[in-house]
Amino acid sequence: MSTHVQGDSIKLLTFNLWGLKYVSKQRHERIAAFARKLRSQPDYDVVALQEIWTDEDWKSIVDLCQDVYPYTRRYSSGILTGPGLAILSKVPIKRTFLYRFPVNGTPAAFYRGDWYVGKSVAVTLLEPLYEGASPVAVLNSHMHAPYALTGSSAYACVRACQAWDIASVAQTYSEAGYAVILVGDLNSRPGSLPYRIMQSEAGLTDSWEEIHGLTDADKLRQMSPEDQIKLGGATCDSTLNTWRADRGPDEACRLDYALIDNTRLRALDASVQFTEKIPGVGSYSDHFAYSATFKVLAKSNMLPSRPPKSERLQIYQELTDLVAEYLSSRNSWQSRLLLLHFWLSVFVFIAFLAVIVVVSFLAPWASILFLFFGGLVLATGLLSGQIGFLFCRSERRAMTEIILQVADAARLLQDR
Template sequence: MSLSTKDGSLKLLTFNLWGLKYVSKCRTERITAFAKKLRSQPDYDVVALQEIWTDSDWDIIVETCGDVYPYTRKFSSGILTGPGLAILSKVPIKRTFLYRFPVNGTPAAFYRGDWYVGKAVAITLLEPLYDGASPIALLNSHMHAPYALTGSSAYACVRACQAWEIASIVQTFTEAGYAVILVGDLNSRPGSLPYRILESEACLTDSWEEIHGATILEKLKQMTPEDQILLGGATCDSTLNTWRADRRPDEACRLDYALIDRTKLRVVDASVQFTDKIPGIGSYSDHFAYTATMNVLPRSLKTPGYPDRAVRLGVYQELSDLVAEYLRSNNYWRSWLRIAHFWVSVWIFIGCLAVIVVVSFVAPWSSILFMLLGSLSLATGLLDGQIGFLFGRNERRALQEVILQVKDATNVLQN
């Protein structure tokens, strides 16, 4: 079945809706307002969402917009909740599946939650828009968040590995003749290593830059907040966003994208949307939405040309060095310290048992305190030991696999 949509034109919207339960402010009110506005302005063909983490929020969107977007899918994965990825479409959905990132932070950072939600890339295969059109593979992702600009809390290595995984998936669909579109909150600025991996290895083109030209970060910092949105495509940390009004003007950045295969798609428009405010509440999310309109070209097995060989080799070397450094510092020492904590807790517990035997004849009531102390020490040690031994080994192997894949790609390019 094919669906003629504006003579092969596809308009998509990607939006991080900031749907953290108990954390995001005015969550239900914002989601409801978004759904109503989306219903009243139904000019998008496909809507890709991130941070839809509660079923009640998804139900509100589907119930409000279901008659306009008959094809919907919310992806489920993770431990505590799903990855927060969802799609609404006027175009029939042919097939969907989810790929969870093997490198995705640490379970010890429970206060951040990225590992527990199971960050992933959701793949949706759409029916061709017209007879003979290139089939569309829509990849929707929300990569690991940075919690600092530098250091281990920046999770730069994690996002770089996730970009590498996405690039491998993109290559597979591109070679199969699909028009690939990668959308979502990639938590990576233009020019960063993950961004360059997706450009050089996945051969994807930034739809914003196709219309507005290359993003110059230093120039973006000097713009007014209005121009940062209009001319720079800033979707995050804008002072015009009520939930980020306390940020410095130079912190505004572009994290939300629609990256495309330009051999099968032609971008005709790109802009930042949902910048207005909900009366009495504020902005729709802590991000602004991003929309891109493109023409889907006829089916072709033509694949995009890779960038200069030296550029690709440089990206390979940078990624390998970053992963190797992470393995040497963060991964090894964190695992070793956690296992050491386990053995220390065991000896503390044994010591508490010996103390209990002695003090039980002098001050029996104090035995309870030493039992609680020993039990608490053993419980935390067991948990930390499991994280260090099981998760640490798992993450180390996943990182080593990335290094081996990059080495294979390097050998092919050099030979």
């Protein structure tokens, strides 16, 4: 099979493959079917993946597709696992880089796992398609998930901070002359603050909207499930997805993107892919894939256009207010609650020691139980103390840094 990319265009696929070990349903069958289709229909020049969290899954994809996609990279840095980001390419990979988000949820939410996988943005620099072409930088990311539409479980502040970091990385590569393509499951709806930050600060445009026009959330909710995909670009929570069939028809949304620098790239086509079902299994993932084709323009010193000053300043204020409110409420009370648990556990353990001394004379066997439960209380308290003292301080400093960076950007903008 030919792996050579011809001409001045590049076709990209981004897909969250839902590859959680022990959790994702029929993971082996789904990912094997995806790899087989990718090999048999090698239409894409670059494939950016999210939620590839096991060595076994990645190896199965690479082994099957290596003659089609000779250039591959899976990103590794994380705590318990890597960030689940990977790329397959027909275009030679020149250099790679991984930026882990300093703000990424909390280790106390171990049942959610975002903090433990080390959510990041993975940068893959590709060789130019032709002499004089703008070199392409693919930024692949999977931002912190929302577990509710509102409240602390929405993690809106966390994603806003991550969007600021992504925009900073994208802006750096754009100013260096790269044609930036930001792809992935960004867990942010069109028009949300993270979405606007990435567009405003990095100067990126939404490839879907370049082809299909602005997304109207109200109209999207009223469309049929088929039109939500075809006309609205819905990649998540569609009732046509077998793993999300229990969702309401109005919950379908667009979370998977390719945001581009339109001074060096021109969107030619955009569509939702992998919407069909695997016989006897179901949908390929709990998301649908997103594909876009771009014409890579010649090298240019032009920088992407930005929104008006007033709009950017408004975004800065929204971000600053959101972070400040988070620090004064959630970060503050979480730290106090965790440290309170620590001191209470120390007090209880000391009290248990006194009880053990008395009980050892009356019922020696019972002292073992008190020692066990006292040790358990102390262990959980020590863990809470570490999170409250170390993590909460680290998060506060990381978010304070975001506020300072936003202030710097606002000051520069106002002085112009």
